[in-house]
Amino acid sequence: MSTVSLFxxxxxxxxxxxxxxxxxxxxxxKIEAMNADAPKGMVQIARYFGSExxxxxxxxxxxxxxxxxSLYLEHTSxxxxxxxxxxxxxxxxxxxxxxxxxxLKSLIAMPQNSHFGMNEYGGFTNDHIPQLAKWxxxxxxxxxxxxxxxxxxxxxxxxxxWLAEGLGLSASxxxxxxxxxxxxxxxxxxxxxxxxxxxPDWVAFEKMILALRTPRAxxxxxATPAALAIALPNKLPExxxxxxxAMRQSVVNDLPKMLDPGVPVRKLFCQTPAFLDRYFWxxxxxxxxxHLDRTTSSAWLKATAGHQDDASLLTLFLCVxxxxxxxxxxxxxxxxALLRKIGKTGIQPELAERYLQDHAPEHLREDCAxxxxxxxxxxxxxxxxxxxxxxxxxxxxxxxxxxxVG
Numbered sequence: 001m002s003t004v005s006l007f008x009x010x011x012x013x014x015x016x017x018x019x020x021x022x023x024x025x026x027x028x029x030k031i032e033a034m035n036a037d038a039p040k041g042m043v044q045i046a047r048y049f050g051s052e053x054x055x056x057x058x059x060x061x062x063x064x065x066x067x068x069x070s071l072y073l074e075h076t077s078x079x080x081x082x083x084x085x086x087x088x089x090x091x092x093x094x095x096x097x098x099x100x101x102x103x104l105k106s107l108i109a110m111p112q113n114s115h116f117g118m119n120e121y122g123g124f125t126n127d128h129i130p131q132l133a134k135w136x137x138x139x140x141x142x143x144x145x146x147x148x149x150x151x152x153x154x155x156x157x158x159x160x161x162w163l164a165e166g167l168g169l170s171a172s173x174x175x176x177x178x179x180x181x182x183x184x185x186x187x188x189x190x191x192x193x194x195x196x197x198x199x200p201d202w203v204a205f206e207k208m209i210l211a212l213r214t215p216r217a218x219x220x221x222x223a224t225p226a227a228l229a230i231a232l233p234n235k236l237p238e239x240x241x242x243x244x245x246a247m248r249q250s251v252v253n254d255l256p257k258m259l260d261p262g263v264p265v266r267k268l269f270c271q272t273p274a275f276l277d278r279y280f281w282x283x284x285x286x287x288x289x290x291h292l293d294r295t296t297s298s299a300w301l302k303a304t305a306g307h308q309d310d311a312s313l314l315t316l317f318l319c320v321x322x323x324x325x326x327x328x329x330x331x332x333x334x335x336x337a338l339l340r341k342i343g344k345t346g347i348q349p350e351l352a353e354r355y356l357q358d359h360a361p362e363h364l365r366e367d368c369a370x371x372x373x374x375x376x377x378x379x380x381x382x383x384x385x386x387x388x389x390x391x392x393x394x395x396x397x398x399x400x401x402x403x404x405v406g
Contacts, residue, residue, distance in 0.1 A: 013073060023085070025082070027089070040094070042062050045061040049061070067100070069099075071104070101132070101136070104136060105128070114180055116184075155239065158240065163244070164184055188233075189244070190212075199281075206266070209258055213258075232244055283327065382397050
């Protein structure tokens with residue numbers, strides 16, 4: 001005969017409270033203190049999320065308060081009613097509600113995406129209150145699932161930062177570059193395997209791949225050449241090892257394609273969909289132009305990385321005119337930084353015209369020049385305005401005309 005268990009749908013706070021009273025853990029005077037604190041807590045929560053003068057808001061505040069306390073008690077006690085009841089006995093009612101709120105604020109401030117350019121920095125702010133309002137009514141299972149996912153992302157970002165710092169690149173450099181943490185880790189593993197001391201730009205990265213393709217690197221193996229050389233770095237903190245090991249395995253899996261001499265390095269990493277943005281290199285246009293073929297078509301290919309739509313070209317020209325690193329796409333953070341630079345040092349449209357005359361293929365120069373001039377005619381007043389809302393207008397302009405991601 002099978003055993004039937006009853007599902008208890010009560011909030012965990014209620015379960016812990018009842019358990020504490022039944023087992024003599026929570027005395028009557030503590031219940032009285034809770035009865036006195038509960039209305040205060042409801043008003044505070046209603047005021048924080050809306051208005052304490054509307055009955056529906058107070059009702060929702062009650063639900064939030066109960067859920068916040070439940071979240072905190074169940075999470076910190078591991079679901080142990082004895083421990084949860086003792087927590088209610090030893091601490092104030094409102095402190096358990098605040099504990100749940102602090103848990104959610106910390107969660108919301110954690111990164112959601114392993115892309116350095118798609119995360120906010122600076123912790124919980126008032127802008128996050130709408131998110132907190134939603135999370136304050138969600139169950140512990142949702143919190144735990146989200147915490148696990150964001151914790152993995154945070155580890156990837158931290159591991160990438162640790163590896164990059166060992167190769168001379170700071171956390172702020174990575175944020176400015178706006179690339180994925182996994183790509184940074186993969187390149188760091190390759191650089192370490194080849195005994196590089198600096199994070200590579202494209203020229204150095206290409207040389208790394210060519211070095212892997214030399215007979216010396218491949219002579220002892222056939223299926224996955226140089227695989228044994230891709231190892232976890234020395235002194236890698238233990239907390240990063242699982243994350244970095246997963247990336248190491250992916251690099252090993254990529255080696256057969258990397259080592260195929262029939263595929264040009266640039267074509268593999270800049271034009272093959274499976275390899276686009278899979279690895280990281282510092283963008284240094286000067287280094288590329290100095291090193292690679294000086295023909296106009298080659299220089300243009302390097303500048304645009306194959307992206308020659310109007311939005312990508314305007315992004316490239318705008319970066320050049322502002323004296324910034326040429327890019328064919330920007331994150332929202334990168335666009336904001338570009339606008340700040342324009343606000344401080346101005347913009348020189350003639351630099352972009354000179355750039356496209358020097359680098360654009362002859363058959364594209366006239367169209368590119370026309371595209372840029374038409375854009376400048378519309379955009380220059382907005383980009384250089386000191387009006388109160390000019391920065392928001394300029395960002396909206398960039399979102400409409402240029403190539404912004406994230």
